[in-house]
Amino acid sequence: MREAEALRAAYDGVTAALSPLSPMELLAPTRCHGWTVADVVHHLTSDAQRALVALATPAAGPATRTFVTYWQSTPSPAPDWESAEREAAASAWAGRRAASVARSPELLAGLWRSTSVAAVHAAFAAPHAFVATQGHVLSTPDLLTTLATEAVIHHLDLLLGLPTAPEPAVSTLDGLLALHGGVRPADWGIEDYLLKGSGRLALSTTDRTTLGPSAGLFPLLG
Template sequence: MSTGKGVDPARAVRAAYEAASAVVADLGDEESWLPTGCTGWAVRDLVFHCLTDAQRALVALHTPAREPVDRDAVTYWQDWRPDTVGAANGRRWARVNGSMFLDFRQLQGLYRETLAAAVHAAEAADPAQRVATQGHVLTAGDLLTTLAVEATVHHLDLTVRLPDAPGPAREGLAAVRATLDGLLGRPGLPEWTDEHYARVGTGRAALTGAERAALGAAADRFPLFG
């Protein structure tokens, strides 16, 4: 099992973004319409969503904040819960906008070049610098960890119907595990793979009866974010 200890945020973002970019690079238009692990989204919808996340990264990394830090790489996710009105509106917005690319290659190219630019900005950033995003202030290092986590979880979503696609980066999975452990306040079950922990921790998969029994009262806190 991997752990999140010692994972450099910029390295985690590079690894997570390069792994995701490699998946999208090989997709054709027909594959872009396949379903993903995100409710209501085809591959192209999810690619568009991930594009906007990389754009947000570029903006945040160039938006120094004077206000005090109010979130870290773990507490950032406390605002993100499944089955909210905001989540439903976000699904519709991404689906409508993603469908406006008549040629998937246009979205594909924009996605890959934006991720590459975000990686460059991540590696140039001072990890201690305070930055603003999503109504909160984080250090740049913590922001980068959240970006690696989101890219990795969505990598698993993206490849649900792409069995031959490469898997997520080891560094990204380590960041996801560390984040979930932080939200849970304890390590996940030792038998869980990083991929399974990511799915149950974010509500992509339901806990089994045996898993609930092993977790005890902590089972009621799942999903930890979504």
């Protein structure tokens, strides 16, 4: 299954970036504001654990979300920016506290390696057409696409503090991504699409002109 291959490449890429790191390098900053490399690894491990649960949780179809609509949050009133900032800070702080339970960042990296391998094995062996996760029903290929997408984005997050680390396997996502209907300018590579689509990089004036009304959809990942 192509989606399982994409997940394996995404998870292997994260592992390759972590493998040579010292304890201090695992505490380097990332694109995720307030999170170190170890914090991102903890988050990714939780995602791989969720994958294991989802792949063992069959659901009756049809799907309630696809790999496109999965990222869309429920519409809400105009945001109170101060409250939104406080919520984001509280979420980042909770992630840091959860990761700090481990006795060392190396233990987090080791847990990632074993959990990610198990998740990939489960992905290739997945027997169910539809699975349940986070209150939604997705087809198994769509679930794997969301997992691979998130792993590649977080791999890109790691590179802020690890500039010499291997790049993620973004090419494995080519042809799989169609976030919010496939809004992707022709001159954007997949990395641009992921960083701008997730709000890591701001849209330039040229981007907004090219996108037109679709610029209002960004960031694409909720």
